Amino acid sequence: MKVAIIGSTGQLGSDILDVFGEKALPLSHDEIEVKDIASCRRVLKNVDAVINCAAYVKVDDSEGHPEEAFMVNAVGARNVALVCNENQMKNVYISTDFVFDGNKKTPYQEDDPPNPINIYGLSKYAGEILTRNYCRSFYIIRSASLFGRKGARGKGGNFVEWMIKKASNNEIIKVVDDIVMSPTYTRDAAKMIQNIMERKLPYGIYHVTNQGCCSWLEFAKEIFEFLDIDAKLFPIKSDALNRKAKRPKFSALESTKLTSFGLRMRNWEDALEDYLIEKGYYIKTCHAEGGLDLCCLE
Template identity: 55%
Template sequence: MKVAVIGSTGQLGTDLVKVFRGGHEVIALTHRDIEVENPDSCRVLEEHEPDAVVNTAAFHRTEDCELYPERAFLVNAVGAKNVAEVCSRIGAVCVYISTDYVFDGCKGAPYDEEDVPNPINAYGVSKLAGELFTRNYCEHSYVVRLASLFGVAGASGKGGNFVETVIGKARRGEELRVVDDVVMSPTYTVDAASAIRSLLESGAEYGVYHATNDGYCSWFEFAKAIFEILGVSASVKPISSSDFASRARRPRFSALTSVKGVKLRGWRDALKEYLKEKGHLT
């Protein structure tokens, strides 16, 4: 299979390239190679004639999406439409990477693929629009919802990832205050990339899939787990999300699960693997 990865230098894109290279031909497209909001720029996909395109491009700093919703829609929604249209034209399968933030967090239990989205911030609304554009403009498409990613490359759009942020703060002796009332499914980008590869290889029915590491925790529990695994003592203080000034509303409980047979290892095992890969753990 020839697979084009849009956002190939991003946190997920980096691991998608690695994971697909073990058995497939990869066209790694950086932001310089393609600007998803520009339909002319998306024509670069036609030149490569891929069998599948994985679109990881996003404007995803939640606070900035609230400030600049037009930009969020341009990249996350119009960009998804442009990519899906080209895929449809050239007969490529289109994979759109989405988020747990399409849900409002009121369910109080993990969301599966049958649950109805109801995003409560501009980022989530724009990503849901991207999902709909992808599904409605490319018949042969997958929407893969991920959450709370950590990968060796770190999110270029967010300036790193949570794991590195807390480790860095602890090293500098800074106080660690982490919210304990927001629950999510931490997900290792290597595992998410492998799930996306399996989906494409299996030829599973087109549609929406959740692909997060198994289980869930609060950000506070996640921070504590990092230091437990590292065997480092660090003082982590639980705080409430109301202690943080924020423009965007965020879902309080956005854990994901799959009723479509996607099964990834537990998040603690994945975190341990990440810490090894990153060289924090020998």
């Protein structure tokens, strides 16, 4: 199966590229413009499937630039879906937990009704609808709170790196304790996406996140605990940040659907540990006595 990866230079796209290896056709923004149907028609051919990781990911900026958010996340999704359908190619659209309003008290399942509360979430939900309406063979993959080795290009990094940088600058760090989500390692998400495609799971929506959930504050605490950093970390309420876009207060995702096919992601703490190792921040060392110790490298 030959797979084109749109947004292959991005945080998730680069790990999907690694996971598919020789089967992958990487497509950077220089090579394809999803807003332009002619570009999509010119580039998307001679592959069996297209994974669309292209997105306008700036959540706050989307409020002031709804046209751009909708052009990339919705019209772009429509263009890719249309061309996939014309050429009998499978279409994988990457979506987000931000399609939900956050009013639920238990993790969202694939069949929970979306109700986005900001422009970014609305544009991604529009992308979902257009993907399923314009392409017969589609997967919509909802992921969340990504951390990956490259960091999000559109956001200029990821939460883990921002925390480590602030701590190494000895800054006072204020992190919200009233927003709960499912932190997800892009490498794990990439492998699950490959699994879904290669096992030919039924078309439709899948939630692909690491297991479990936590507040952003708890996430930050876990990062510093792994690295044995005594950070100046304080809780703050999300309203105090006065951000342009509202965020869902609770957007943990779960997938009993994947479980029913015998697939399961590991928990976010184990994924975070592997991420920190991959980035060279710390290693696990086995001592002669057979004990397991955690050593801080930086």
